[in-house]
Amino acid sequence: MAYLVTGGSGCIGAYVLRDLLRRGEKVVNFDADPSGGVLAQVLAPESRALVTTIRGDIRDSYQINRVMKEQKVEKIIHLASLQIPASNADPASAVAINVGGLMNILESARVFPLKSIVWASSVAVFGPPSDYPDGPLANGSHHRPGSVYGATKSLGEFLLDFYRKEYGIQSVGFRFTAVYGVGRDRGRSSFTTEMIRKAVAGEEYEVPFGDDILDWQYVEDVSRLIVTASDAGPTRTRVFNTKGDYRPVKDGVEYLRRLMPEARLTIAPGAFGITWNYDTEPLVRELGFVPEYSMEEGIYKTLNLYRAAAGKPLVPRP
Secondary structure, rough: OOOEEEEEOOHHHHHHHHHHHHHHEEEEEEEOOOOOOOHHHHHHHHHHHOOOEEEOOOOOHHHHHHHHOOOOEEEEEEOOOHHHHHHHOHHHHHHHHHHHHHHHHHHHHOOOOOOOOEEEHHHOOOOOOOOOOOOOOOOOOOOOOOHHHHHHHHHHEEEEHHHHHHHHHEEEEEEOOOOOOOOOOOOHHHHHHHHHHHHHOOOOEEOOOOOOOOEEEHHHHHHEEEEEEHHHHOOOOEEEEEEEEEEEEEHHHHHHHHOOOHHHHHHHHOOOOOOOOEEEHHHHHHOOOOOOOOHHHHHHHHHHHHHHHHHOOOOOOO
């Protein structure tokens, strides 16, 4: 099976490439910067050699169609996107990449006989907790994006639904939360990974949003969900809420300090500004997916992966 993974050199994309290679799939990494350092952190050199790498522009529909034809692509995992800071700094590029890029993928699906499209949306389509009732946010809750990035993802969800109704294009999207793990170095919610990396490096770090309760979503759970969805047939729900471990930011900092008492961390007050508590009943019902990693397990694994890469001894379990 030939997979096209757009944005495959990003954090989530690198793990998806790894997991697909472990299954023996043919994978094509279509990325604006395919030489990014995340792949070197996630994939062994012998695995990277198995990836067909294409430096591509997701805004270029001709290039995408040519790659689809030449590589005989049957499934697409579309992850290429500008994150919140970059989107807010350059709204025109955000619309061209986040919305136009998705449009190009959907248009390719009208031309080529695809078996599956999996796409990354975001919980940034939702607004602050004050906009919603107490408790986990339902999958069909109204969108109130507070960023350009969130607005592009909201429009993307509409486009998925439109192409399904008008052209029969089958796809599935996921609203990912605060994804963390080795290689997560972009996006406003990357601070959870950054605090671990800084602790290993022996650097000071002020952890933001210390008053918030966050959804800690470990990247290996995210990759497993994406690969699982690529094998599933059509789902009733077109875009799913997802979740990891809903825990206070301070819990994560305190656990990291237990693992590394010498960590030079302080906590800044404040909240991220969006809702982090989600109902995932449709995801469990339709795809049978439940995350495997608790906050503690994800932090522990990320910490020791960074320590191993730095040539430092692994930290034992507390």
